[in-house]
Amino acid sequence: MALPWLVADVGGTNARFGWVVSPARGVEHVRRFPVAGSAGPAEAVRAYLAGLPADVAAAPRRAAIAVATAVRGDRVELTNSPWAFSCAELQTDLGLASLQVLNDFEALALSLPRLRPTQWRAHGAAPVAAGTLAVIGPGTGLGVGGVVQTEAGWVALPGEGGHATLAPSDDLESEVLRHARGQWPHVSAERLLSGIGLPLLHTCVAQAEGRAPEALSAEQVVERGVAGDAACARTLDVFCALLGGFAGNVALTLGARAVFIGGGIVPRLGDRFFTSPFRARFEAKGRFSDYLAAVPTALITDTLAALAGAAFAIEQRHG
Missing domain, CATH: 3.40.367.20 (Hexokinase; domain 1)
Incomplete structure (x- = not known):
């Protein structure tokens, strides 16, 4: 699976980064950086990697970056942030075997089937992870996403x-x-x-x-x-x-x-x-x-x- 992985969630105000050495262990070493503090994602990633503990490998093999905008093609421009970048150039710049860039609410939707009761608070009856699930998020902007349970697994529905x-x-x-x-x-x-x-x-x-x-x-x-x-x-x-x-x-x-x-x-x-x-x-x-x-x-x-x-x-x- 070409570990370790770098994961990121980039909004209009903050960029959060995390590290995965094993899917079973989940996301570790989470840090947050203000988007305004870096010229783009490559600089922010390098700042994150520089801050990892000495016993952690600082060379990710794969990465997935969730961004607060529609993702269509190689060029990505965030809706409520000055960051803009080429996916291919970013992958080369960071020396990654693979890079996935996805909408931030596509990523949040993919988290829904695995959310534990300690990660949410029900407004009435408790939700069940089955069928189609939706997520709406007022942050800097307003995100909307969904995820559908299929025979092949969970499929995200990105949108704006x-x-x-x-x-x-x-x-x-x-x-x-x-x-x-x-x-x-x-x-x-x-x-x-x-x-x-x-x-x-x-x-x-x-x-x-x-x-x-x-x-x-x-x-x-x-x-x-x-x-x-x-x-x-x-x-x-x-x-x-x-x-x-x-x-x-x-x-x-x-x-x-x-x-x-x-x-x-x-x-x-x-x-x-x-x-x-x-x-x-x-x-x-x-x-x-x-x-x-x-x-x-x-x-x-x-x-x-x-x-x-x-x-x-x-x-x-x-x-």
Whole structure:
């Protein structure tokens, strides 16, 4: 299997790296680097390898890198990051026998069948790893992915569902989207349900309710909302409601038997997420409400799960 392997999960803000000396042992020596701190993935990989313990071989044979963008061909340009690179050149530069570059939510989806109960928190009934599973993740951007169980194993469904048009479900959300469209002609789900979108959502919720908006960062909206600030808490409620409606759409579209929520934003909401309108709005699909009531949802609490999915991608191809 040409070990060891290097695995990476590269988002708009951070790049996480891990090391695999045996699939049975899983991902080890995980480190995180700010994307802005390196000119590209080759430099970040070298910084990671330089920091490995002295008794660890610093020459990976294979690598799988999950990136927050669509992967189509040799040239890769991240959506919310300045990194851009050639897959062939990166493989040669790092001296790899093989390099797989996959969408970050393709990797996260591949982690779902092997997630342990200690890595997620159910929102109601516990999910079961069978059939089709979906994952949605508000982070810097908004990722969407799926994985299907087949006779040949688990097959990932990469996509860019976060850029699908966001739909309102009540009058307030219609007003919120009307104000958002005043700035952007196309309001995707990512435009409001992400780290880059939360400041805009906060402004538009205030405008829709006739209040003067306060310019805040995504971090400030989350921190103040969780702490009890009324305006920010209102934004988080709308965020969770919109996310629930969007997650229900994904479940219906894929025929998912369970939907997982990943990304870095929702775990920071703590119990507020589980008392929010998320689940009610997930099920609020008219004649298919009973259908969705039987579909479990769960929050992924392990922020490094995508690294395990990247390792699984190598294992599937070469194992």
